[in-house]
Amino acid sequence: MELIQQLVNGISLGSIYALIALGYTMVYGIVRLINFAHGDVFMIGSFVGFYAVTMLGVGFFPALLLAMAACAVLGVVIERIAYKPLRNATRIAVLITAIGVSLLIEYVTIYLRGAQPEAYPSTLLSDRNLELFGVVISSQSLFILGTSLVLMVLLQFIVHRTKIGKAMRAVSHDAEAARLMGINVDNTISATFAIGSALAGAAGVIFGIYYTKIEPLMGILPGLKAFVAAVLGGIGIIPGAMVGGLLLGVIESLVSGLGYSLWRDGVAFVILILILIFRPAGLFGKNVREKV
Amino acid sequence: MATWKRTRGFWVSVILAFSFFVVVEWLIASGTLNIFYVNTLFFMAINVILAVSLHLIIGITGQFSIGHAGFFAVGAYASAIMTMKLQLPFAAGVLAAGVAAALAGLIIGVPSLRLKGDYLAIATLGFGEIVRIALLNIDYVGGASGMTVTHMTTWPWVFACLFATILVIANFTNSTHGRACISIREDEIAADAMGINTTYYKVAAFVIGSFFAGIAGALYAHHFYIIQPSNFGFLKSFDILIFVVLGGLGSLSGAVVAAVLLTIVSTFLQNYPETRMIIYSIVLILVMLYRPTGLMGTKELSSLFKWRKAAQGGMNHGGKNTVA
Numbered sequence: 001m002e003l004i005q006q007l008v009n010g011i012s013l014g015s016i017y018a019l020i021a022l023g024y025t026m027v028y029g030i031v032r033l034i035n036f037a038h039g040d041v042f043m044i045g046s047f048v049g050f051y052a053v054t055m056l057g058v059g060f061f062p063a064l065l066l067a068m069a070a071c072a073v074l075g076v077v078i079e080r081i082a083y084k085p086l087r088n089a090t091r092i093a094v095l096i097t098a099i100g101v102s103l104l105i106e107y108v109t110i111y112l113r114g115a116q117p118e119a120y121p122s123t124l125l126s127d128r129n130l131e132l133f134g135v136v137i138s139s140q141s142l143f144i145l146g147t148s149l150v151l152m153v154l155l156q157f158i159v160h161r162t163k164i165g166k167a168m169r170a171v172s173h174d175a176e177a178a179r180l181m182g183i184n185v186d187n188t189i190s191a192t193f194a195i196g197s198a199l200a201g202a203a204g205v206i207f208g209i210y211y212t213k214i215e216p217l218m219g220i221l222p223g224l225k226a227f228v229a230a231v232l233g234g235i236g237i238i239p240g241a242m243v244g245g246l247l248l249g250v251i252e253s254l255v256s257g258l259g260y261s262l263w264r265d266g267v268a269f270v271i272l273i274l275i276l277i278f279r280p281a282g283l284f285g286k287n288v289r290e291k292v
Numbered sequence: 293m294a295t296w297k298r299t300r301g302f303w304v305s306v307i308l309a310f311s312f313f314v315v316v317e318w319l320i321a322s323g324t325l326n327i328f329y330v331n332t333l334f335f336m337a338i339n340v341i342l343a344v345s346l347h348l349i350i351g352i353t354g355q356f357s358i359g360h361a362g363f364f365a366v367g368a369y370a371s372a373i374m375t376m377k378l379q380l381p382f383a384a385g386v387l388a389a390g391v392a393a394a395l396a397g398l399i400i401g402v403p404s405l406r407l408k409g410d411y412l413a414i415a416t417l418g419f420g421e422i423v424r425i426a427l428l429n430i431d432y433v434g435g436a437s438g439m440t441v442t443h444m445t446t447w448p449w450v451f452a453c454l455f456a457t458i459l460v461i462a463n464f465t466n467s468t469h470g471r472a473c474i475s476i477r478e479d480e481i482a483a484d485a486m487g488i489n490t491t492y493y494k495v496a497a498f499v500i501g502s503f504f505a506g507i508a509g510a511l512y513a514h515h516f517y518i519i520q521p522s523n524f525g526f527l528k529s530f531d532i533l534i535f536v537v538l539g540g541l542g543s544l545s546g547a548v549v550a551a552v553l554l555t556i557v558s559t560f561l562q563n564y565p566e567t568r569m570i571i572y573s574i575v576l577i578l579v580m581l582y583r584p585t586g587l588m589g590t591k592e593l594s595s596l597f598k599w600r601k602a603a604q605g606g607m608n609h610g611g612k613n614t615v616a
Contacts, residue, residue: 034410085581091409092356093584096537099358099530100576107569220526224421227414266425269418276415277403 004135006257007250012141012210014249015148019203020226021233021241022155023075023196029172029236030192032091036098037078038200039223040105043216045071045201046208047109053121060209064147067205068198075197076190084186102223109216117215120208144206151202152242155195159238164191172236221265228272234282243283301594313451320447330447334515336555337450338508341457343535343551344544345504348461350533351542351590352470353497354477355405356413359420360532362400363502365524366423367393367509369433372441372519377432382444386453386510393506394499396423401498405491408480420529427521438520445515453511457504462544464500473497477542534576539586546588 020042027035049067052058058066082101086094128139159165167188170178179185207222208214229248233240248268255267275282316333319325325333346360370392371385380388404415428436464470472493475483484490513519535554539546554572561568579586 032410034414082577082581086584089580089584092350092541093580095356095410095413096533097577097580099533100573100580103530103569103573104577107566107573111566111570224417228418231411231414262429263425266422269422272418273404273415276407276411280407280411 002257003254006253008135008137008141010250010253011246012144012249013253014229014246015145016203016207016210016245017222017226017229017249018242018245019148019151019199019206020222021229021245022152022238023200024227024230025233025235025238025241026168026192026196028230029238030168030175030189031083031087033083033094034098034227035083035193035196036095036223037101037105038196039219039221039226040102040109041071041074041078041197041219042200042204042207042223042226043109043214043219044074044105045197045204046214046218047113047118047204047216048201049205049208050118050120050214060205064202064205067201069201071201071204072194072198075193075200078197079190079193084189102220106216106219113216115216117213120212120214122212140209144210147202147206151199155199155238158195164188168192225265225268228268231272231282232275234285237282237284240282240284309455313448313455316451317447331515332555332559334445334447334450334511335559336552337454338512338515339532339535339551339555340548341454341504341508341511342532343539343547344457344461345501345508346532346536347539347542347544347547348464348473348497348504349501350536351540351544351547352465352477353473353494354480355494355498356409357416357498357501358413358526358529358533359400359416359418359423360501360505361524361526361528362416362420362423363393363396363505364509364512364528364532365420365427365521366396366502367506368513368519368524369427369439369509370506371510372439372513373433375444375514376439376441382449382514385444385514386449386507389506389510389513390503391506393509394503396506397499397502398495401495401502405494405498417526417529420524420526424521424524427524436521438518438523439513440518441513441516443514443517445511450511453507457507458544458548460500461504465544469493469496474542531572534572537576537586538579540588540590541586542590543586543588543592545593546586546591549593550587 020038023038023041024035027033027038045067048070049063052063052066053060078101082097083094086097130137130139130142157165159168167178167183168191170181170183171185171188175185178188203222204214204219207218225248226245229244230241231244232248233242233244248271251271252264252267255261256264279285316325320330342360342364346357349355349357349360367389371382371389374380374385374388375382400416400419404412404419407415427433433439465474472483472488473496475486475488476490476493480490531554535551536547538554539548539550557571558568561571
């Protein structure tokens with residue numbers, strides 16, 4: 001029963017990772033950029049949700065939507081200001097810029113509101129425990145899982161059934177050809193950043209409810225782990241990010257359950273190095289030979 | 293005579309470096325430099341060693357590593373274990389620091405250098421985090437509260453390490469092996485096709501770079517009385533990365549200048565850590581947007597004083613004194 005309990009916890013945690021990982025994977029798929037600032041967009045989402053609840057007094061869903069909207073705007077602004085001028089720059093230059101943007105968001109947040117943590121209001125979602133065959137499942141974690149699933153289905157719908165989704169797939173396949181076909185590549189990239197960042201914002205609010213404590217540097221570790229999840233599933237592949245996130249959450253919970261909770265944060269990176277060595281294309285990826 | 297002409301710059305900078313050493317030693321001994329300046333000077337030297345060691349990995353070999361604080365941490369802890377737990381002299385601590393960090397570099401380098409670009413960056417970042425988390429969880433080295441270390445770092449030690457680092461890396465860059473590394477930076481596939489054993493040279497650069505990062509760790513540990521895992525998080529890695537990037541990817545003297553300048557800047561902004569990080573990050577973004585080659589590009593300071601076509605790599609930089 002202990003095992004199943006950990007599995008349930010792991011899936012809740014994993015769904016948060018999956019939401020963040022989706023943003024990473026979409027952005028990587030389309031511009032081949034590891035958006036280091038993604039974890040900080042997640043942090044901003046969490047704070048927007050927090051201030052919406054405490055200052056505007058709104059409920060869970062309005063707060064979630066507000067956080068998603070704010071993060072979408074932030075994502076587009078970051079892309080337009082920092083990444084767009086570097087479309088044709090070297091990979092290292094873009095990566096360093098991403099690190100710079102990430103540090104900038106973190107420390108501007110600390111500068112504006114201080115580094116002290118905040119406690120998410122616990123009354124936001126009713127917290128009743130359901131008992132199912134001896135396994136305790138909190139209604140919160142069910143709610144979290146439900147919200148993430150809805151968002152993921154929505155994303156699948158956008159990517160596969162709408163015009164902008166079609167454009168996104170085309171640009172990620174071959175940006176040059178897509179441009180020749182009359183697709184506005186810049187707008188498509190901005191849309192990808194907006195969608196990915198909105199998902200990170202949603203993950204931020206969900207994270208706040210689940211862990212109650214939020215602070216300006218909270219985005220770093222979940223951000224990195226979500227990146228691990230994206231690599232685990234095969235970077236650039238949307239279902240891969242979902243599976244990778246859930247898998248990573250479950251593995252982390254199992255490690256904590258076995259009594260190594262202090263090593264929990266290290267596990268993600270061990271998985272990362274192992275997957276990079278043995279299956280660099282990820283679980284869902286295909287190995288592509290490099291052409292000269 | 294021809295040899296003298298070729299190595300003249302080298303000997304001049306060695307002499308300059310030693311006179312710099314003697315002057316500073318005299319200033320410290322006579323008490324003209326107070327403890328605050330000595331601290332800043334030591335910190336500067338440690339940062340220069342870190343910057344130059346990372347310069348070999350990123351600037352010369354073109355392998356994007358952002359886990360350098362991991363090697364720094366390994367060196368700091370290895371030396372502290374040697375001197376504090378085993379009661380060995382400081383020299384053994386410094387040597388052990390270098391060797392332990394080089395071994396760590398070898399262990400992480402062999403598998404992960406099969407990766408390229410972004411993936412390598414993330415793997416090294418992961419390695420840095422694993423080191424930090426491991427140190428947090430090992431009770432032998434004090435866990436989160438860290439280890440207390442006696443003060444043993446002196447100016448002759450700092451200078452000797454700094455001098456050795458710059459000398460070895462500058463000469464490595466100008467050797468056959470250094471050329472091989474530069475060719476990997478320029479185009480790995482082409483280098484491979486020309487018969488260069490790319491994996492071997494990438495690992496070699498990694499191991500040498502981590503060796504010197506470890507030595508910097510030993511100096512650091514025996515200067516600041518206490519070492520804690522939180523001193524070696526990836527913000528430290530980013531700090532080192534900023535030195536290299538700002539100085540110019542591929543310029544040794546650029547890395548030295550950037551490390552010296554940024555240490556001074558951060559000493560002045562010590563009481564405002566947020567402002568310091570905001571300035572750092574804005575500078576980083578602006579440099580990448582408007583001057584992606586960094587301040588110096590791949591040029592060296594010495595090329596400013598030459599009318600002939602300058603050679604790549606920085607042979608005539610025995611010490612920071614050439615910076616003025």
